[in-house]
Amino acid sequence: PALAPGFDGPKFITKAIPGDVRFTFSQPDLAVFHGGTVHLPLLHGGPSVSPDVIELQLPFGVTVFSTWNGSDAIGAFNVTNITNVSGGGNVPLNYQRLRLVKGHAEWSYANQAIPLQINIEYAIMGNCSSCVFDHAAVRAYYGVDGTNFKRSDNWQYFLLKVKPRPVVPSVRPSRLHLSFCWASTTEFPTDKAAGVNNIDTYKRLGFNTIPSVGSGYNRPPDTPGELLRPDERQGDAWEGMAYGIVDSQWYSEGFSEPPYGIGCFIALAMPLSALSSFNFSAHDLTPTQAQEEMELWKNALVFHNNTGVIDLSYRGWFYQNDLFLARSLVNYTRPNYFTIDSESFPSFESWVSVGYKSANFNSTRKLGESDSMLATRLASEWIIDLGSTIREIVPDVKMFMYGAKAEYCAGCNSVRLAPLLQAGFGVSPSYYSTEHWLEYMTVHLRSNRLANGNKSLLIPWVSPALSGGCGGILRNESFFEIIAHLFANGAMGFNVFSTDDMYDMQLWLDIRDAIVLVTPYEDIIMDGMPIPESVTLKTENSVVSGMMSSSSMLLASSSLPRGEAVTFQLQVEYNSGWLLCNLNTLQSVAPSTNGTVTWSSENEWGSLLVYSDNTPCHHFNNV
Numbered sequence: 001p002a003l004a005p006g007f008d009g010p011k012f013i014t015k016a017i018p019g020d021v022r023f024t025f026s027q028p029d030l031a032v033f034h035g036g037t038v039h040l041p042l043l044h045g046g047p048s049v050s051p052d053v054i055e056l057q058l059p060f061g062v063t064v065f066s067t068w069n070g071s072d073a074i075g076a077f078n079v080t081n082i083t084n085v086s087g088g089g090n091v092p093l094n095y096q097r098l099r100l101v102k103g104h105a106e107w108s109y110a111n112q113a114i115p116l117q118i119n120i121e122y123a124i125m126g127n128c129s130s131c132v133f134d135h136a137a138v139r140a141y142y143g144v145d146g147t148n149f150k151r152s153d154n155w156q157y158f159l160l161k162v163k164p165r166p167v168v169p170s171v172r173p174s175r176l177h178l179s180f181c182w183a184s185t186t187e188f189p190t191d192k193a194a195g196v197n198n199i200d201t202y203k204r205l206g207f208n209t210i211p212s213v214g215s216g217y218n219r220p221p222d223t224p225g226e227l228l229r230p231d232e233r234q235g236d237a238w239e240g241m242a243y244g245i246v247d248s249q250w251y252s253e254g255f256s257e258p259p260y261g262i263g264c265f266i267a268l269a270m271p272l273s274a275l276s277s278f279n280f281s282a283h284d285l286t287p288t289q290a291q292e293e294m295e296l297w298k299n300a301l302v303f304h305n306n307t308g309v310i311d312l313s314y315r316g317w318f319y320q321n322d323l324f325l326a327r328s329l330v331n332y333t334r335p336n337y338f339t340i341d342s343e344s345f346p347s348f349e350s351w352v353s354v355g356y357k358s359a360n361f362n363s364t365r366k367l368g369e370s371d372s373m374l375a376t377r378l379a380s381e382w383i384i385d386l387g388s389t390i391r392e393i394v395p396d397v398k399m400f401m402y403g404a405k406a407e408y409c410a411g412c413n414s415v416r417l418a419p420l421l422q423a424g425f426g427v428s429p430s431y432y433s434t435e436h437w438l439e440y441m442t443v444h445l446r447s448n449r450l451a452n453g454n455k456s457l458l459i460p461w462v463s464p465a466l467s468g469g470c471g472g473i474l475r476n477e478s479f480f481e482i483i484a485h486l487f488a489n490g491a492m493g494f495n496v497f498s499t500d501d502m503y504d505m506q507l508w509l510d511i512r513d514a515i516v517l518v519t520p521y522e523d524i525i526m527d528g529m530p531i532p533e534s535v536t537l538k539t540e541n542s543v544v545s546g547m548m549s550s551s552s553m554l555l556a557s558s559s560l561p562r563g564e565a566v567t568f569q570l571q572v573e574y575n576s577g578w579l580l581c582n583l584n585t586l587q588s589v590a591p592s593t594n595g596t597v598t599w600s601s602e603n604e605w606g607s608l609l610v611y612s613d614n615t616p617c618h619h620f621n622n623v
Contacts, residue, residue, distance in 0.1 A: 019142035020154050021051040023114075029159035030136070031506040032062065033166065034120040035196035037188055039113035039503050040138065051140035053148075054100040054114060055082070057091070057155065059133045061124030062162065064098060065117040065189040089152030092135040113500040114140075117189040119196075120162060128162045136160035163505070166204045166512055172240060173519045175526045177398070177459055177493030179209035181246050181339060184226050187499055199237035205508050206515030209242040209337060219325060220332035230334050244337030245329060264318040265344045268300045268310050275301065280317060293317045299359035306357065309346045312379045312414060313360040323389050330393040338390055339428070339495065341402040345413035351379055380419035387423030400428040400459055400495075406452035407444065426457035428495070438477050438558060442485050442545050446530045449490030454527065459493045460486060465501040479507045481558050481606030483514035487525055488545035488556035488608070517583045517608045524554045531555075537569040542604070544568045552612035555580075559604035566604040570597040570611065581617035583608045588617035 022043040032038060042051075056064065066079040083096045091097055125131060137155040141148035148154060180187070188201040202210055210233075218225035233243055267274075275298055280290035296316035303311040330338065355361055355375035365374050383401065390397060404412040404420055406427045411417040420427075429448055431441045445460060452458050464479045486494055502508060518525070524547050531546035531553060541564055546555040559566040570580070574595040579588040584607050591597045597611065 017141075017148070017151065017154050019148050021140040021142070023138060023140065023156055025156065025158055029132075029161055030504055031161045031163050031509065032118045032120065033163045033505055033509075034118065034122065035165060035188055035194070035201045036505045036508060037115055037117045037499070037502070038505050039115050039500050041113045041500070041503050042140070052101070052142050054138065054140045055088070055149075056098045056100070056116075057095055057135065057137040058098065058160070059125070059136070059162075060094050060096055061121045062160070063096075063119045063121075064100065065119050065191060065194075087146070087150045088139075088155070095133075095135055113503060115499075118505075119189075119191070119194055120165075125162060128164065131162040133160040133162070161506075163509065166509065168200075168204050169206055169512070169516050169519065171516075171519050172203075172206075173208055173515065173522050175492075175522050176515075176519075177209055177242075177244075177337065177457065178207045178515060179244055179337070179493070179495055180207070180211050180497075180499060181341070181461065181495035182213045182498045183211045184213045185210055185228065186226065197237050199235075199241060203237065203241060204512075206512040206519075208240065209244045210238075212243070212245045212333070212335075218329070220328055224332060227329070227333050229332060242336035243333065244339060245333055245335045246339045246341055247326070247329065248341050264314075264322045265310055265342070267297070267318040268314060269304050270301060272298075272301050272305060283317065285317075296360060303358040303360075307354045309350055309354055310344065311355075311358045311360060312346070312351055312375075312382060313355060313358050313363070315360070315364075323385060326386060327389050327393060330390050330397070334394055335397060337398050337400070338394075339400045339402065340386070340425075343403065343413075345379075345382075345415065348376075348379070348411075348414050348416065351375060351414045376416070379414035380416070380422075383415050383425065384419055384423045387425060391424060398426060398457060399424055400426045400457070402428055402461060403430050405429045405448055406458070407447040407450075409451070421456055426459055427452050428459050428461060430461045432461075432463050432497075438481070438485065438543050438560070441482075442489055442543055445486065445489040445491060446545070449530055453529070457492050458490060459495060460491050461495045461497050462486065463497050463501050464507050477558065477562065478606050479510035480514050481556070483511055484518070484556040484606060484608045485543070485545045485558065487514070487518045488547055488554055490525060490528075490530055490547055492526055514608070518554070521552070521554045521610055524549045524552055528554075535571055537571060542566040542568055552610060555609040555611065557599065557601070557604060557607045557609060559601075563603050563605055565600070565602050567598065567600045569599070571595060572597060572611070575613065578611060578613045579615050579617050580609055580611045581615035583610060583616065586617050586620045588615070588621065 024041045024043050030038065064079055078101045080099045080101070081096060082099045083091055088097065122128070135157070136159070137157045139154045139156060141154060185198050188198040189196055190198045199210060212227055218227055220227055227245065228243065233241075275294065280293045281287060285293060293316050296314060297318070300311035300314040300316070303309070352372050352375040355378065356371040361374070361378075364378070369377070387399060390399060401412050401415075401420060404417070404425065404427050406417055409417040411420050427448060429444065431437070431445070441462075448460075449458055462482055464482070483494065496511070528547045528549035531548045535548075536544050536546055541560050543558045543560060544555060546553055548554075553570075557566060557568065572591065572595050574591055574593055579590055580597050580599055581588045589597060589599060599609070601607070
């Protein structure tokens with residue numbers, strides 16, 4: 001095929017290096033700070049292509065904590081200084097080489113992002129505002145026979161930017177929900193000698209909720225995993241921090257072997273031959289009860305075998321066991337937030353159209369209830385029963401279901417919006433990979449806030465990468481822009497997925513920057529509504545989002561493509577003394593007497609702005 005315009009083909013072609021494993025660097029530089037974690041993504045993922053050895057070339061004063069027990073539970077690796085071992089070419093002056101070796105092949109899940117927890121000795125490096133080192137490098141390879149170690153052509157170089165360790169923001173959000181999901185307390189290191197604490201690092205980055213991953217794989221109190229009791233969430237670092245658990249309700253690895261964690265959806269999707277693999281009598285059931293349970297399970301398996309759809313009319317032992325385990329999780333942890341990440345529900349249409357075919361279907365039919373009405377109620381009860389079970393233990397817990405949308409009253413898969421709200425769940429749409437992502441996200445998030453209003457919390461899931469948790473390429477937008485537009489379209493917080501996509505610590509700092517700027521205006525987000533389209537007049541190359549209350553507006557602005565000039569106008573009632581203030585730069589404009597406010601920027605890289613009679617620009621300019 002013809003080459004793209006302006007591209008005359010590769011300049012250099014070399015033979016593949018046997019055993020070499022490549023990292024995917026989407027940008028030439030990498031920011032780090034003390035106590036932070038960076039996940040270096042490999043070009044090819046999966047345990048079968050895990051390297052045996054990873055080696056780093058870093059300046060003196062930058063090292064790696066050797067103990068890692070993060071969200072994917074990959075254990076620890078051994079860190080050895082090999083600066084004085086011959087091989088790999090000359091070591092640059094004032095640099096060192098570190099070798100990372102694991103006891104087994106699997107470094108991480110999904111797309112194989114290698115987590116590095118960074119230890120910076122500022123006493124050696126000096127007080128860096130942003131020190132840049134241009135000989136930093138990494139390589140990964142198979143084989144421990146020394147062949148690839150001796151090579152000098154398998155290093156991948158990058159600019160290492162050492163940033164100051166962030167401080168705890170002076171003003172912290174009290175109403176927004178700011179968290180990661182599918183992460184854990186051990187995402188960041190704790191090392192008393194190095195002066196770092198995992199919870200403290202979350203707080204320094206602006207988060208106000210500590211996550212706990214994969215809760216459904218655990219069965220507390222006997223096997224709590226990384227779950228924490230309230231008495232384990234004490235101390236200065238925990239002050240002002242909430243605790244949230246993420247649970248793949250009805251679907252986990254727990255069903256495969258004792259102690260039988262949450263896993264009803266696995267049990268209901270097995271082949272009929274599975275009927276002989278489970279002994280109900282071993283779970284304190286009488287022979288009669290065990291036979292009844294076997295019949296319910298058989299009905300569900302026959303239904304799934306014939307339709308390919310989970311039987312949502314099943315209410316047998318596995319269903320009840322999941323509710324029992326959910327109750328155990330909540331009773332053990334007493335969380336502030338409970339998030340359900342279950343993507344195995346059948347679609348609403350597929351379940352309603354075939355539900356009547358299950359032999360379990362008619363057992364709870366009410367007088368005059370049609371097949372479709374019964375199917376809808378049975379699907380809803382999965383969420384209603386769960387919500388009731390959780391709130392029996394912690395009445396004020398805030399609950400979410402991944403993928404739930406308020407727009408079009410969509411709800412989530414088989415469960416419509418009304419029963420979700422009835423059960424006390426908030427709205428949690430997902431915005432991952434799509435073309436023209438920023439335009440797509442702003443339109444649909446705004447639509448969700450308009451449909452949801454202030455009835456429940458709106459907490460979207462977002463990712464800095466295109467694929468969301470699978471090592472996708474970085475978006476065109478900065479992560480600051482993503483978070484800014486979330487808030488300016490009414491998101492009452494966020495869940496970021498996943499840590500595997502945090503392959504530059506600048507992403508963590510982008511999140512912090514957005515949180516710090518928006519925190520003084522969280523009441524606009526929580527109590528206001530999206531700005532009417534008649535107020536915002538956009539140019540073709542811009543994306544402008546906004547929330548408004550009775551006394552002020554919060555806006556986010558981006559250009560398409562990034563870095564281009566942008567102009568937009570607000571048509572508002574004239575208020576003398578009001579300013580449209582750029583919170584990033586403290587530049588401002590006043591409204592004209594006809595109520596038009598015109599904002600222009602020659603190079604727009606993502607801005608948060610506030611329109612009010614009391615902004616930082618008033619104080620900066622002594623207005």
